[in-house]
Amino acid sequence: xxxxxxxxxxxxxxxxxxxxxxxxxxxxxxxxxxxxxxxxxxxxxxxxxxxxxxxxxxxxxxxxxxxxxxxxxxxxxxxxxxxxxxxxxxxxxxxxxxxxxxxxxxxxxxxxxxxxxxxxxxxxxxxxxxxxxxxxxxxxxxxxxxxxxxxxxxxxxxxxxxxxxxxxxxxxxxxxxxxxxxxxxxxxxxxxxxxxxxxxxxxxxxxxxxxxxxxxxxxxxxxxxxxxxxxxxxxxxxxxxxxxxxxxxxxxxxxxxxxxxxxxxxxxxxxxxxxxxxxxxxxxxxxxxxxxxxxxxxxxxxxxxxxxx
Amino acid sequence: xxxxxxxxxxxxxxxxxxxxxxxxxxxxxxxxxxxxxxxxxxxxxxxxxxxxxxxxxxxxxxxxxxxxxxxxxxxxxxxxxxxxxxxxxxxxxxxxxxxxxxxxxxxxxxxxxxxxxxxxxxxxxxxxxxxxxxxxxxxxxxxxxxxxxxxxxxxxxxxxxxxxxxxxxxxxxxxxxxxxxxxxxxxxxxxxxxxxxxxxxxxxxxxxxxxxxxxxxxxxxxxxxxxxxxxxxxxxxxxxxxxxxxxxxxxxxxxxxxxxxxxxxxxxxxxxxxxxxxxxxxxxxxxxxxxxxxxxxxxxxxxxxxxxxxxxxxxxxxxxxxxxxxxxxxxxxxxxxxxxxxxxxxxxxxxxxx
Numbered sequence: 001x002x003x004x005x006x007x008x009x010x011x012x013x014x015x016x017x018x019x020x021x022x023x024x025x026x027x028x029x030x031x032x033x034x035x036x037x038x039x040x041x042x043x044x045x046x047x048x049x050x051x052x053x054x055x056x057x058x059x060x061x062x063x064x065x066x067x068x069x070x071x072x073x074x075x076x077x078x079x080x081x082x083x084x085x086x087x088x089x090x091x092x093x094x095x096x097x098x099x100x101x102x103x104x105x106x107x108x109x110x111x112x113x114x115x116x117x118x119x120x121x122x123x124x125x126x127x128x129x130x131x132x133x134x135x136x137x138x139x140x141x142x143x144x145x146x147x148x149x150x151x152x153x154x155x156x157x158x159x160x161x162x163x164x165x166x167x168x169x170x171x172x173x174x175x176x177x178x179x180x181x182x183x184x185x186x187x188x189x190x191x192x193x194x195x196x197x198x199x200x201x202x203x204x205x206x207x208x209x210x211x212x213x214x215x216x217x218x219x220x221x222x223x224x225x226x227x228x229x230x231x232x233x234x235x236x237x238x239x240x241x242x243x244x245x246x247x248x249x250x251x252x253x254x255x256x257x258x259x260x261x262x263x264x265x266x267x268x269x270x271x272x273x274x275x276x277x278x279x280x281x282x283x284x285x286x287x288x289x290x291x292x293x294x295x296x297x298x299x300x301x302x303x304x305x306x307x308x309x
Numbered sequence: 310x311x312x313x314x315x316x317x318x319x320x321x322x323x324x325x326x327x328x329x330x331x332x333x334x335x336x337x338x339x340x341x342x343x344x345x346x347x348x349x350x351x352x353x354x355x356x357x358x359x360x361x362x363x364x365x366x367x368x369x370x371x372x373x374x375x376x377x378x379x380x381x382x383x384x385x386x387x388x389x390x391x392x393x394x395x396x397x398x399x400x401x402x403x404x405x406x407x408x409x410x411x412x413x414x415x416x417x418x419x420x421x422x423x424x425x426x427x428x429x430x431x432x433x434x435x436x437x438x439x440x441x442x443x444x445x446x447x448x449x450x451x452x453x454x455x456x457x458x459x460x461x462x463x464x465x466x467x468x469x470x471x472x473x474x475x476x477x478x479x480x481x482x483x484x485x486x487x488x489x490x491x492x493x494x495x496x497x498x499x500x501x502x503x504x505x506x507x508x509x510x511x512x513x514x515x516x517x518x519x520x521x522x523x524x525x526x527x528x529x530x531x532x533x534x535x536x537x538x539x540x541x542x543x544x545x546x547x548x549x550x551x552x553x554x555x556x557x558x559x560x561x562x563x564x565x566x567x568x569x570x571x572x573x574x575x576x577x578x579x580x581x582x583x584x585x586x587x588x589x590x591x592x593x594x595x596x597x598x599x600x601x602x603x604x605x606x607x608x609x610x611x612x613x614x615x616x617x618x619x620x621x622x623x624x625x626x627x628x629x630x631x632x633x634x635x636x637x638x639x640x641x642x643x644x645x646x647x648x649x650x651x652x653x654x655x656x657x658x659x660x661x662x663x
Binding site: 029096103105110117121236283297298 | 427583
């Protein structure tokens with residue numbers, strides 16, 4: 001029972017981070033039908049910038065409370081990531097809006113290679129440790145342990161997601177985003193500034209990515225210039241699992257993927273009689289993903305009928 | 310009736326091209342050094358891979374991000390059947406078709422469940438298949454050692470045709486043909502074969518049906534095209550070429566490990582065909598050659614820095630991938646349909662611009 005609960009907690013924490021990154025993918029996809037391949041790298045940049053600020057602050061003012069230092073890191077990382085997201089949209093995607101479908105995919109790959117290498121040139125190839133600024137308190141709930149960092153991640157991620165849903169459902173910007181997602185042309189005929197909406201989408205997605213990047217590096221205790229690749233891949237899989245273009249789908253997909261991974265890691269050995277170890281957890285995750293898509297080709301919450309025109 | 314200024318006859322153009330291709334490794338060897346001949350071999354290998362993926366993505370319009378899995382299968386089949394790993398040393402001409410057929414079989418196995426998926430959903434499922442295969446290759450060293458895990462398989466037999474060993478230098482008419490020169494000719498032969506098959510496919514009923522599926526699957530099905538079989542055929546044909554390239558790669562390197570078959574490799578092959586010009590054979594080959602040679606050429610940035618600034622500011626090994634990414638973005642921005650697009654795509658793009 002306690003193993004089950006432990007994996008549940010781990011899965012939910014990891015899943016809520018995946019969900020935050022997946023939201024960035026799915027919002028851009030919903031509006032532009034573009035896989036923003038560089039999104040994972042924006043997450044990495046968020047983690048790296050925040051770590052640089054936190055490291056500098058921890059050196060300059062060692063007495064400062066951890067939450068304040070972390071807040072300062074986020075306060076720098078979020079604007080940097082938003083600026084990066086806007087810049088990428090402007091330079092690499094906007095000129096290609098009427099180009100063949102795969103052309104923006106290739107620029108996205110190019111941009112992600114560029115960001116990776118810029119990060120490598122600035123921060124080097126080594127793993128960067130997350131400074132121990134946060135109190136590492138552990139709580140025990142029915143035999144499973146949960147740390148302060150995990151609780152903070154869960155609460156923060158839930159809060160952000162609820163806010164995002166409110167923004168999309170209730171505000172003028174949200175309505176403009178939904179209209180643009182349905183039809184860019186009709187939305188612009190109704191007086192929606194489509195370019196601004198698309199830019200706002202990239203800005204919001206990048207801000208979420210920055211927060212998620214800081215969460216991941218706090219959770220694992222390190223950051224690396226290559227961390228965005230796998231994280232982005234998983235988050236994108238999560239978005240597809242939930243039904244790409246669908247906000248609730250991205251959240252559901254992210255949480256599910258986190259749970260699948262952690263339960264896969266915990267139970268795969270028992271399930272296969274010890275034949276497959278926990279190093280097959282990614283196989284398990286991809287296997288579930290493929291099975292779901294085979295039976296529901298548009299993802300769990302996606303619109304039936306496949307691609308939207 | 311002979312005209313006053315005749316265009317050169319086809320046979321002359323062909324023999325000039327043939328002579329050029331035959332002399333190329335020696336010219337490169339003399340001009341740029343031996344390592345570039347090796348790169349030439351690799352460029353041909355990537356041309357085979359890119360042409361294979363081009364069938365799936367370029368002709369049939371199925372976005373496949375797990376293509377490298379077939380490459381890996383071909384390579385591992387070759388390694389299993391002709392290396393000390395299992396103590397088997399079957400001849401090259403027996404192993405290569407086996408690897409290619411196994412890859413084709415997996416192509417169909419992968420294709421079958423994905424027939425209903427479209428666009429980016431297909432992309433993520435193929436990506437998943439690719440990763441699953443790679444993880445299995447990485448971990449199948451226990452309980453039974455099949456793939457030797459992350460260490461990979463070593464001492465793979467080089468190509469041997471009868472008593473003719475490609476790994477040894479041979480003398481012919483006063484010229485020394487070293488192993489990499491001979492490999493070049495072998496790969497060139499296979500590349501030409503793949504080009505020939507691709508060209509014949511392009512103009513066939515099958516090729517036209519693929520294009521119809523790419524443009525509009527529902528309409529294609531309505532005109533009586535068996536979309537299921539043709540999509541499976543596209544996967545199988547693409548996978549065959551991938552498996553073939555894998556076998557050649559294993560014999561060429563003598564060593565393979567799962568590291569060579571990661572997702573980035575699939576993405577690179579996709580970049581080659583999109584950058585070169587999707588669905589257009591010369592474009593795809595051009596893309597493969599450019600993207601294979603570019604990262605190596607960018608190693609010279611160290612020399613440029615020294616000439617410009619008198620010292621090296623950034624290690625060229627670190628700088629070259631950055632420039633590579635910039636080049637990808639720049640090419641796509643200025644030539645969104647690829648460097649050498651087919652006339653059809655150029656027209657489509659011109660329509661879309663209006």
